[in-house]
Every structure is written in C-alpha cells, then in structure tokens.
Amino acid sequence: MHAPVLVLNEATKRETGSKVHHANIQASKAVADIIRTTLGPRSMLKMLLDPTGGIVLTNDGNAILRELDVAHPAAKTMLELSRTQDEEVGDGTTSVIILAGEMLYAAEPFIDKAFHPTVICRAYSKALEDAIAALDQIAFEINVNDRQMLLNIVRSCIGTKFTSRFGTLIADLAIDAVNTITVDLGNGIREVDIKKYVKVEKIPGGQLEDSKVLTGVMFNKDVVSPGKMRRRIANPRIILLDSPLEYKKGENMTNAELMNEDDWTVLLKMEEEYIENICSHILRFKPDLVITEKGLSDLASHYLSKAGVSAIRRIRKTDNNRIARACGATIVNRPEELQESDVGTGAGLFEVEKIGDEFFAYIVQCKDPKACTVLLRGASKDILNEVERNLQDALGVARNVIKDAKLVPGGGAAELAISSILKKKSSSIEGIEQWPYKAAARAFEVIPRTLAQNCGVNVIRTMTSLQARHADGKDPNIGIDGNSGVISDMKELGIWDSYGVKVQTFKTAIEAACMLLRIDDIVSGIKKKQAGGPAAPAKPQVEDEKDADGEQILPE
Incomplete structure (x- = not known):
C-alpha cells in the first residue's frame, strides 16, 4: 500500500512545525496584551469604534473582545474562550484570556528546545489537576442566606x-x-x-x-384601547394566551365566491360570531387582564372592554413566560380549553405608566414572583x-x-497559593515533564502580577514579597489590594472570588493552551478566483413539461 499523498495546489498555503507554534503563541499573547490593562479595580477603559461610527467605552473583557476583528485563527480561538467563559459562568472573561496567553508564552522556551508539544500538554494537564485539588484545599463553604x-x-x-x-x-x-x-x-x-x-x-x-x-415584571406595552380599558387594576385576574383573538383566515389563501348581496352579510356575521364565541369563553372566567402574543381585533377589543377587561396584544414570548412565572398563570393555546387553574391570581397590581414618551405596563407586588425585571x-x-x-x-x-456556595480568596491570593503548592510538587515529578509543570506553576502568578502592574506599584518588589509570604503555605489569604497595590489579608478586606468561576477559568485557559500547542499544521485551502480563467460550464437547459391544462409539472 502507498502512503496517502497530500496534494497542494497553487492557491493552498501551508505552515508547519515550530513556525506554527510560534505564530500561535504570538497571536494569543497579542490578544492577552490588549485586555491585560483591564484587570483589577485600577483598570483602564478601552474605547471601541464600530463600523457604523458608534463608540463603546468599557473595561469588560468579553465586550472588548467581541468587538475585535482578528484574522489569525489562533487569535479567533482566544476570542471564543472569552465567550465560552461568559456563557458558562458570566465572570472571569479577562482572567481566562490572560492566563491562557501566559500558559502559551511559558511553553515557548520548551518549543525552542525541541520539547514535543505532547510532553508539554501532559505536564499542563497534570498541573491543572493539581491546581483544582489545591483550590479545593483553600476553598470554604458559606451560608447563602448571609x-x-x-x-x-x-x-x-x-x-x-x-x-x-x-x-x-x-x-x-x-x-x-x-x-x-x-x-x-x-x-x-x-x-x-x-x-x-x-x-x-x-x-x-x-x-x-x-x-x-x-x-414582578414590566414590559414596553400599553392596553389596546386606552380610552375604554383600565390602566390600573388591583389584584388582577390574568389570562395569558398565545393564540390570536381575531378571525382565523384559511391556512392558504381562501377564495369565497359570493353570488348574492346577502352572502356578504352572512360572511361578516360568521366572523363576528366566531370572535364573540372566543371572547365568551374567556369572559366566563371573569378576568381583569387578557394578554396575548398574537393579534387582537377591534371587535374582540370591543367585547372585552364592554366587560371591563383590559387587553394587551403582540407581547414577546419571553415576556409572556416571565409574566406566567410571576403571577402563577398558564399560557393557553386555545381559549376553548381555558380552566380556572390557568388564571393567574398571584399579582397584586397591574398598572400602565408613561415614562418619557413611551408607555410601560407593570405587573408587580406578586406574592411569589419567580421572575423579575431590573x-x-x-x-x-x-x-x-x-x-x-x-x-x-x-x-x-x-x-x-x-x-x-464555596469561596476562595481574591486579589490574586488563590493563584499565588496554587503557584506555591505546584512549585513544591514539581520536584517530585520525574522526567522532562518537570520543567513544563514548573513553568505552568509560575504562569499562575500572571494574575497577581497584572494586578500589581495596573496599580502602578513596583512589580518586582511586590511579587518577591508575595512569593516569600506564600512560600511556607500557612496563609493562603495574602494577596494584593487592587486599589492601593498594598500586600494585604484578603479575609480582612472581604475580597472573595467564586470557587466555580476560578475552576472554570483554570480549566478553560489550560485546556485551550494545550489545544493550541497541539497544532502543528495550518493549511489554508481558500481558492482565489483565477483572472481570465475558464468560465464555469453552463447547466444544460431542460424544457419544462406541461400537463393537459398547460400547468408546469414540477420534478419529484
């Protein structure tokens, strides 16, 4: 058997080996350097200009990276990290990029010394396991009711x-x-x-x-007939629908052939009876407020307002779900199938207020709201x-x-404690994996180092002092006060980080670094249009078949 041959045409570009590793590391470091200054209380802001001329001022890592336009595939992967972190835990988007960039930067000397990427990744994975085990040691549980x-x-x-x-x-x-x-x-x-x-x-x-x-909830809507319907109802009975309160047209275009003048009157009467019938089903349950996701005709509005019922139409499905959860109602598809248990009675007040130029409806003072609006x-x-x-x-x-409900000390204290524990453990690791493992241990120090840099203090002195305090491992709560840059006890300052966020940050950063290190080939197979090249062959024209009435027969 012959080995498979990779055939490359002129338009295909290919980079291999250490060249790829260095390019990926540089791209990742460039992304990390962009948002490095946005970490900590003394962080700087970034001014982002979008293509339409809009300006965004923020120091939110995820918001900044979302606006970046990068071409390098490794840099795009780094941007995805931030998005993943934001979707998963909603915090630590800056830390995860800085840590991943530092892990890759720490691996660069080993790539130069011809270490195999698999060896580096194995050491990093071991460091990740030990880091999470060390984090468990310094984490403690709290009472969520405090x-x-x-x-x-x-x-x-x-x-x-x-x-x-x-x-x-x-x-x-x-x-x-x-x-x-x-x-x-x-x-x-x-x-x-x-x-x-x-x-x-x-x-x-x-x-x-x-x-x-x-x-409770609030949404940007007014009642259908402001003059006739109440805009303030105490303890309302609420019915939620996701069906239209208007005459249902045929699924396809329905043609009605009218022979006599009276037929038109009959047709209109049928529409009226249909809407009256739907409204009577709803009014049996004596609601004060009817909300539907679909349309609501003028006739339905007339019947409802005559019965003293307020109505709101074309509300978003997400808002409807929140209302249902807040007031205890059930969203009903067919008004004919309404039951007493579907009526929401958990709200204390329905009110429509005008703020600025727009009307907002409030359903508030709910007894047990499991949904809310900020x-x-x-x-x-x-x-x-x-x-x-x-x-x-x-x-x-x-x-x-x-x-x-578990916490770890903030201000870079957790990372310093983990770094110290991993450095001690590195001496017990056999073989050449010891060196990348030690580099990973040092890479964790990037978080406190960046905090110190952003405070404008002497970084070398501060880091040396911190490392000395953590060397004996007795007090893992020593970190950097992000406002002043002074070495402080995080427990006394009350600066804590969520355990779940830290674990997710470490896992995402190290696993992404390992993934990028294991890339040894970048093959770009984007074909360019050849100037003056042969035109694409035209599709053969097939004459359409027609049936006896001259209608086109579509192919099966």
Missing part, C-alpha cells in the same frame, strides 16, 4: 467595574434579582436561570440611584449600556455563589 457575605463577594467581583463608584447599588440589585428567581429543588440543589427570568429594562433619564428590582435609570444610553454589562457580571457572580 446577605452581608453575599454583598462582599459580589462587590469584590465587580469592584473593577465602572459602577463600583456607586457603592453597593449594583450588587444589591443583583442579589435581590437572583434571590427572587431562585427555586429550591431540594437536596441543596437550586435552579437559578438568570437568562430566562431576569429582564433588564434600560430607560434613559432619572438617576442611577432610581434603579430597582421589581417584584429597571435601570441613568443619564444616557452609553452609561446605561455599561451599567447593564456590569449588572450582568454581578448577576453571574451571585448565581454562581448561590448554586455552589
């Missing part, structure tokens, strides 16, 4: 953000929202779905201090967008802590 502790955790995680100057405002909003939607499933398992059940509504105007978490007010859209990004991070932190 609000002050939760507040400290969320504040320390978002203390690096723009909104940190407003005190505990964002942290309070995040904790209230997460506590509202948490469902205890028993056996210590909690369901916290912030994507589905926490809606952030941004309304320019007012002050940031006017922001609040509503005990109302954000602020001076301008740009500020509100940045506040929302900060709030999403805070919500992610609060969710992680409530789902997995």
